[in-house]
Amino acid sequence: MSETEPEKKGWFARFRSRGAPANETPPSETPQPAERQVEKQTDIPVAPPSAEVAPSPSEPPPEVLDAAPGPDAGKKEEEVEAKGWLSRLRAGLAKSTKRVTESITSLFTKKKLDQETLNELEDALIQADLGVSVAARLIAKLGKERFGKEVTDEEVRAAFADDIAEILQPVAMPLAIDSARKPHVVLVVGVNGSGKTTTIAKMAHLFKGEGRKVMLAAGDTFRAAAVEQLKVWGDRAGVPVISKPTGADAAGLAYEALEKARAEGSDVLLIDTAGRLHNKTNLMEELAKIVRVIRKIDPSAPHSCLLVLDATTGQNAHAQVETFKTMSPIDALVVTKLDGSAKGGVLVALAEKFKLPVVAIGIGEGIDDLRPFEARAFARGLMGLPA
Ligand SMILES: Nc1nc2c(ncn2[C@@H]2O[C@H](COP(=O)(O)OP(=O)(O)O)[C@@H](O)[C@H]2O)c(=O)[nH]1
Ligand SMILES: [Mg+2]
Known part of the structure; x- marks a missing residue:
């Protein structure tokens, strides 16, 4: 790799030390497109409403x-x-x-x-x-x-x-962005409400602060308002958001976003995904399809696949890791809502059991509230x- 990175400010840069993970375990080939339906109960463990979370840290x-x-x-x-x-x-x-x-x-x-x-x-x-x-x-x-x-x-x-x-x-360990990739593709998965979209926005803000060119793909095309939510965050962070109307094919959108990010020389492409389709098989197929399709453009993508977990779900987080590991090549975790959760101890149990890197933690709803895990x-x- 010939490129050397310029010194950059910001905690991601300061804590950067890890090489880009190899994603050698492609998910199973189950190419059927996900049917779009009204949201229904799914068999994936879903985060309860985070009533536990303090409205705002009084700090x-x-x-x-x-x-x-x-x-x-x-x-x-x-x-x-x-x-x-x-x-x-x-x-x-x-x-x-x-x-x-x-x-x-x-x-x-x-x-x-x-x-x-x-x-x-x-x-x-x-x-x-x-x-x-x-x-x-x-x-x-x-x-x-x-x-x-x-x-x-x-x-x-x-x-x-x-x-x-x-x-x-x-x-x-921090999320290491490989600057030789243009872009370094980060796929973000997790159940509905775990904090994926917010985490993406926070990361976009951080990467931008480090001087990187960032693009977002609004891959949660299932939930009405999810696309709008990411657009609002994108505006706030000052980064472009590639989107399609609700119900569009998420894999197609991811493909287009990657093409665009390549064409524009973006450093990082963050892909949002749906946390919930009408059943687990559909979500599994959708995530597998996203991975398969972006690999047509870049066989090494996604370079990071992050599972976002809500700390307030406590023990349920274990089941979420197990489930998502079967769906996509998870190589790191982000644990959100550590502000105000009484169940932060679960992070220790997860570390001991799965040994997956925790690249960042969420400690609030604001754009600055994502931090390296120490x-x-x-x-x-x-x-x-x-x-
Ligand atoms: N208190 C707190 N709230 C968070 C945090 N991360 C996300 N949230 C909130 O959790 C809710 C769901 O987040 P969202 O990003 O939409 O979840 P998604 O469905 O996984 O995309 C929103 O109200 C967020 O503001 C965090 O670290 N702390
Ligand atoms: Mg979302």
């Missing part, structure tokens, strides 16, 4: 987060930015943190760590969506190191935070400890 000035820094605004701004979003993450995680830490704290009436306390701690971790396997791992380690010793709840939380950070570290900050935040 300080979002404007410090992405106030486009001048070329030498330098380190200070980055530090301020880091503090700003970390405190927002902590505020967002507050419900998850409360759920985990209250139950841990309530167990420490006795001084010495005994089996009963270990069992109860294990239950508390499972209740907080960290999953049976993670809970067992954390408890085994704690038991080994501290059994029969005097421990405080803070020590326990610190030990858990360290272990959780260790689990999360390998999956905390293992230690998240783990300590979850356990109610300072960063």
